[in-house]
Amino acid sequence: MAGMARRPDSRTPSPNLRPRLVATLTALSMAVAAPAQDEAVQDTANPFFQPSSLPFLAPEFDRITDAHYLPAFEKGMADHLAEIRRIADLKEPATFENTIEAMERSGALLSRVSKVFFNLTESTTNERLQAIQSEVAPKLARHSDAIQLDPALFARIEAVHAKRDELPAEAKRLVERYHTNFVRSGARLGGEAKDRLRAINEELSTKTTEFQEHLLADTNASAVFLEDESALAGLDAAGISAAAGAARAAGREGGYLLTLQLPSSQGILSQLDVRETRQKVYEAATNRCCRGNDDDTRDLVRSIAKLRAERAALLGYETHADYVLADQMAGTPAAVREMLTSMAAAIVDKARSEAVQLREFFERKYPGEQLHPWDWTWAAEQVRKEKYDLDEAEVRPYFELDRVIEDGMFFVAQQLYGVTMKRRDDLPTYHEDVRVYEVLDADGSSVGLFYTDYYARPSKRGGAWMDSFVDQTGLLGTKPVVVNVMNIQKPAPGQPTLVSFDEVTTLFHEFGHGVHGLFSQARYPMLGGTNVPRDYVEFPSQFHEDFAFDPAVLARCAIHHETGEPIPDALLAKIQAARNFGQGFASLEYVAAALLDMAWHTLDASTEIDDVLAFERQALEDAKVLHPLIPPRYRTPYFAHIWSSGYSAGYYAYMWSEALAADAFAMVMERGGMNAENGARYRAQVLSRGDTVEPMEQFRTFQGRALDTEALMKRRGLK
Numbered sequence: 001m002a003g004m005a006r007r008p009d010s011r012t013p014s015p016n017l018r019p020r021l022v023a024t025l026t027a028l029s030m031a032v033a034a035p036a037q038d039e040a041v042q043d044t045a046n047p048f049f050q051p052s053s054l055p056f057l058a059p060e061f062d063r064i065t066d067a068h069y070l071p072a073f074e075k076g077m078a079d080h081l082a083e084i085r086r087i088a089d090l091k092e093p094a095t096f097e098n099t100i101e102a103m104e105r106s107g108a109l110l111s112r113v114s115k116v117f118f119n120l121t122e123s124t125t126n127e128r129l130q131a132i133q134s135e136v137a138p139k140l141a142r143h144s145d146a147i148q149l150d151p152a153l154f155a156r157i158e159a160v161h162a163k164r165d166e167l168p169a170e171a172k173r174l175v176e177r178y179h180t181n182f183v184r185s186g187a188r189l190g191g192e193a194k195d196r197l198r199a200i201n202e203e204l205s206t207k208t209t210e211f212q213e214h215l216l217a218d219t220n221a222s223a224v225f226l227e228d229e230s231a232l233a234g235l236d237a238a239g240i241s242a243a244a245g246a247a248r249a250a251g252r253e254g255g256y257l258l259t260l261q262l263p264s265s266q267g268i269l270s271q272l273d274v275r276e277t278r279q280k281v282y283e284a285a286t287n288r289c290c291r292g293n294d295d296d297t298r299d300l301v302r303s304i305a306k307l308r309a310e311r312a313a314l315l316g317y318e319t320h321a322d323y324v325l326a327d328q329m330a331g332t333p334a335a336v337r338e339m340l341t342s343m344a345a346a347i348v349d350k351a352r353s354e355a356v357q358l359r360e361f362f363e364r365k366y367p368g369e370q371l372h373p374w375d376w377t378w379a380a381e382q383v384r385k386e387k388y389d390l391d392e393a394e395v396r397p398y399f400e401l402d403r404v405i406e407d408g409m410f411f412v413a414q415q416l417y418g419v420t421m422k423r424r425d426d427l428p429t430y431h432e433d434v435r436v437y438e439v440l441d442a443d444g445s446s447v448g449l450f451y452t453d454y455y456a457r458p459s460k461r462g463g464a465w466m467d468s469f470v471d472q473t474g475l476l477g478t479k480p481v482v483v484n485v486m487n488i489q490k491p492a493p494g495q496p497t498l499v500s501f502d503e504v505t506t507l508f509h510e511f512g513h514g515v516h517g518l519f520s521q522a523r524y525p526m527l528g529g530t531n532v533p534r535d536y537v538e539f540p541s542q543f544h545e546d547f548a549f550d551p552a553v554l555a556r557c558a559i560h561h562e563t564g565e566p567i568p569d570a571l572l573a574k575i576q577a578a579r580n581f582g583q584g585f586a587s588l589e590y591v592a593a594a595l596l597d598m599a600w601h602t603l604d605a606s607t608e609i610d611d612v613l614a615f616e617r618q619a620l621e622d623a624k625v626l627h628p629l630i631p632p633r634y635r636t637p638y639f640a641h642i643w644s645s646g647y648s649a650g651y652y653a654y655m656w657s658e659a660l661a662a663d664a665f666a667m668v669m670e671r672g673g674m675n676a677e678n679g680a681r682y683r684a685q686v687l688s689r690g691d692t693v694e695p696m697e698q699f700r701t702f703q704g705r706a707l708d709t710e711a712l713m714k715r716r717g718l719k
Contacts, residue, residue: 048072048113054427056449056481057470058436059116062428066128069117073136076110077143083107084147087156094156096167100175104475104524115469122467123485124431124459125216133209141205145198148185157182170692174524177691184327186315193314200311204304211300212461212644215288218295219638220458222284223250224258226277232256234273234378236393241492250458260285261487262462262640264631265589267502270377270392282374289637290613297637298612301600304643309605321601321649329535329656329695333602336652340591340598343655344625346718347591350584351630357383373629380582388581390574392500398571400561401454401488401497404504408557409511412547416679417515418442421450433457433490434483439518448472448480448518454507455497456487461640463487464506466513466530466541474523482517484510496561501575505548512544513537521688528690534650536695538657539664540687546665546715549576550674580717585630587716592625592632594652597642599623601649612636655712660699662711667703 047063049072054060083106087099121129147153161179164172186197225247226232232240243256250257258268258281266285272278289297308320317323321333330336355371358379362371371379385391410421421437429436433455439447451469470481486506491497499507513530516537522528530537547553551572558567599619609615616636620626634641641647668678685702693701700706713719 046072048109048116049075051108051112055438056446056479058427058449058481059112059430059469060428061430064116064430066126066132069113069129069132070136072109072113073117073132073139076107076113077139080107080110081143081146084150084153088150088153090156094159096160096171096175099156099160100171100178101475101524103178104174104473104526115467119467119469119483120430121212122461122465123453124457125461126459130213134206134213137205137209138202141201142198145185145194145201148182148187149189149194149198151187154182154187157187170523170527173692174527177526180327184315184323189314197311197314200307200314204307204311207300207304207307208644211297211304212640214295214297214300215638215640215644216461218288218291218293219260219262219462221295222260222288224260224277224280224284225252226256226258227254229256231274231277232272234271235268236271236396236498238396238491238495238498239268239271239489241495242489245490245492259456259458259489260288260462262638263589263633264635265377265585265633267377267500269374270381272378275375278374278378279372286373286631286635290635297643301636301639301643302609302612305600305603305609306605306607308601308648309603309607313605319602319604321598324601324649328533328650328653330652333598333649336598336656337595339656340594340652341623343587343713343718344591344595344623346713347584347587347716348625348627350718351588351627352584354380354582354584355629361386371629373631376585376629380585384578384581388574388578390571390578395501395567395571395575396498397562398558398560398567399499399501399504400559401499403559403561404499404507404557405452407559408504408548408553409507411556412508412544412550412553412674413511413515415552415674416676417519417683418676418679419447424449431457446479448482450514450518451481451483453483454486454488455490457490460485460487463640464510466510466517468517468529471525472517472520472522472528473525474521475525480517480520480529482514484514486510498561501548505545508544508548509541512541515544515683516540516687519683519687520690522690522692527692530690532691532695533653534647535653535656536660538654539660539695539699542654542658542661543665543682545661547674549579552674583717587718588625588627588630589633590655592620592623592627592630593634593639594655595623595625596620596632596634596636597639597647597649597651600636600642658715659707659709659712662715663708664699664703666711 046068047060048068051057052060084103087102087106090098092098117129117132121133157178161175164175167175186194189197223246226243229240232243235243240256243258246259247253247255247257260281261267264286266281269278269281272281289295305320312318312320312323315323317326319333321336325332325336330339358376359371361383362369362375362379365382381392406421413419413421418441420440422440424436424438427436427449429451431453434451434453437450437452439450441447464486466482466484468480468482470478472478472480486503488497488499488503517529520529554572555566558572559565560567596616596619599615603609613636617626620632641651642649647653668682671678681702686698689698710719
C-alpha cells in the first residue's frame with residue numbers, strides 16, 4: 001500500500017475574522033459603497049443578517065443562496081467598522097472591557113457570512129462564488145488594514161497592554177496577542193509606509209485568490225481521460241466504476257476519467273499496471289499550472305513572493321520567513337532549516353536504499369527498462385507485496401467508509417473522551433454528500449456539531465482539511481460547529497465506498513483537528529480552538545493518526561464489506577509490519593517541499609526570479625534533496641499550502657508538530673493507551689486550551705517533561 005505513511009494534506013481552519021484580523025487574508029474593506037442588493041435580497045430575507053435560528057447557530061443552508069453573500073459582506077463590513085470606530089473614539093480611558101473585550105464582541109455579521117462563504121468557495125464553489133470572491137478579496141484586505149492601522153485604536157490597545165500584569169492570566173494573554181498582532185500588522189509604521197502596506201495587502205489578497213482559482217481550473221482540466229478500460233488494469237472494480245462515474249459527471253460518456261489530487265505523487269499510481277497510463281497521470285499532475293496556458297501560475301507566484309518580501313521589509317524583517325516565524329514556536333528560519341537538514345541526510349539515505357530495492361524489482365519485471373518517477377509508487381506496491389505479502393487490493397475491502405467513521409473514529413472519541421456522535425438529519429447542509437452529527441458529552445450535554453464532507457467533486461479544491469462555521473467562545477456563549485473535508489473518490493450508485501489505509505489515517509488526522517475545535521474551552525474567540533501557531537496546530541491531528549493502527553480500533557472498523565468477517569490477524573500484522581515501508585519516499589518528498597517553501601520565503605525584496613522552475617531545481621539541489629525519482633510533495637506552481645492556504649514559510653510545521661505528536665503518543669502508550677484517563681488529560685491539558693496557554697507549556701504540562709525527538713525518528717522509520 002504505497003503511501004501508508006501519513007502525508008500532509010490538511011489545511012487548518014481559516015482564522016476567525018472577528019478576532020484574528022491579523023492572521024487572515026479574508027478581512028474586509030473600509031471603502032465600501034452602500035450595498036447594491038438584489039431586489040429579492042432585502043434585510044429581512046437575508047439569512048446572514050440575523051443569528052441563525054438553528055441549534056448551535058448552525059448555518060441555514062436551506063435559506064442561503066449565492067445572492068445573499070455580497071450584501072451580507074458589505075453590511076458586515078460597514079457594521080464592523082462602525083463598532084470599531086465607536087471603540088476607538090471613546091472618551092473614557094482605555095480598559096480591557098471597553099477596548100479589548102469590546103473588539104472580541106464586534107463583527108458578528110461579518111464572521112457569520114465569512115465562515116460560510118470561505119468554506120464553500122473551497123468545498124463547493126461555482127462561477128458566481130468565484131466572482132464574488134474576486135470582488136470581495138481586495139475589500140477584505142482594505143478593511144483589515146483600516147482597523148489594524150488605526151492610530152487611535154492602537155493607542156487604546158497600547159494603554160491596556162501597559163497594564164496587562166493587573167489582569168487574569170487568560171485576559172493578559174489576549175491583550176498580548178492583540179498588541180503583537182497590531183504591531184506585526186504595521187500599527188507603528190509612518191504614513192507613507194502604511195499606505196504602501198495597504199496596497200501590498202490588497203494586491204496579495206487578489207493574487208492569492210487568483211492562484212486558488214487557476215489551480216482548481218487546471219487541476220480539473222488536467223484530469224486524464226481514457227477510452228479503453230484496459231488502460232486501467234490494476235484498478236479494482238470500485239476504482240474502475242468511480243473513473244466511469246467521473247467521466248459521466250464531466251459529460252464524457254463511454255470512457256474513464258482519472259481526476260487529480262493535490263500532491264505531486266497521485267495515490268492511484270500505486271495501482272495502475274499500465275506504464276503509459278501511469279506516465280500520463282504523473283505528467284498531468286506535475287505539469288499543472290506551468291503549461292503556458294491561461295491557468296499558468298508562475299507569474300503569480302513570483303509576484304506573491306516578491307510582495308511578501310517587500311511587506312516583511314516594511315515591517316522590519318529581513319525576509320517573509322523571518323516575519324512569519326517570529327510569531328511561531330520555531331522562532332527563526334535558521335531553526336527550521338536546522339530541524340529539516342538534521343534529518344535530511346538520513347532521509348536521503350533511506351530513499352536511496354528504497355530506490356535500490358525498486359530498481360532490482362523493476363529490472364526483473366522490465367529487463368533493460370529504466371525506473372521513472374511515475375513507476376515509483378507502483379513498484380513500491382509490488383515490492384511491498386513481495387516483502388510483506390501485503391496487497392492494497394486485499395486490504396481495501398475491509399475498510400468501508402461509514403464503518404471506519406462510526407466504528408473507528410467515533411469509537412476512539414468515545415473511548416478517549418467519553419463522547420458519542422448522534423446523527424442529525426434534520427439540519428440542512430450545503431451539499432447532499434454532507435452529514436451532520438451532534439457531539440454529546442459523557443453526561444449527555446451537547447458539545448457542538450460535527451459536519452463531514454468526504455467525497456471529491458470538481459467544485460472542491462484538492463486535499464483534506466478542517467474548518468468551522470461557528471467557534472466556541474465563553475464570552476459570546478457559542479458552541480463549536482466544525483467540519484472535516486476530504487477528497488475520497490465517490491463510487492457509482494449502489495457501490496460501497498472502500499478506502500485505502502492512507503485515507504483511513506487521513507480521516508483520523510482531520511478528526512484530530514475536529515476535536516481540537518470541538519473541545520475548546522476558551523473564553524475569548526481569538527484564543528479558542530485551533531487558533532494556535534501553525535507549528536502546533538498539527539500536533540492534535542497527527543497524535544490522532546496513530547490510533548488508526550490500534551488493534552482495538554481495527555477490530556471494530558476493519559470488517560469485510562461483503563462477508564462481514566473481521567480483518568484477519570495475519571493481515572493486521574502485515575499492515576503493522578509494513579508501516580515504515582516507503583518512509584524514505586514519504587519523508588523526502590515532504591522535506592523537499594518544506595525546504596522549497598523556505599527557499600521562496602527567505603528571498604529579500606530586491607531578488608528577481610526569472611525562471612520559477614529553474615529556481616525550484618536550484619533550491620532543491622542546494623538543500624541536497626533533489627532526487628530524480630522523487631519530486632517534492634508539491635511543486636511551486638501548484639503548492640497551494642504556501643500560495644493560497646496560509647502555510648507560507650510554514651509548511652515545515654507538519655514535521656515540527658509530528659515530533660510533539662510522536663512523543664506524546666509514545667507516552668500515552670506507556671500509560672495504558674486508549675483509555676479515559678489518558679483522554680481526559682489530553683482533552684484538559686491540550687485540546688481545551690486553544691491559545692490560552694503558551695503551546696510548549698501545554699505540551700510540557702501534558703508530557704511532564706521537555707520534547708524528546710526519539711519517537712519521531714522511530715515513527716518515520718529512520719532509526
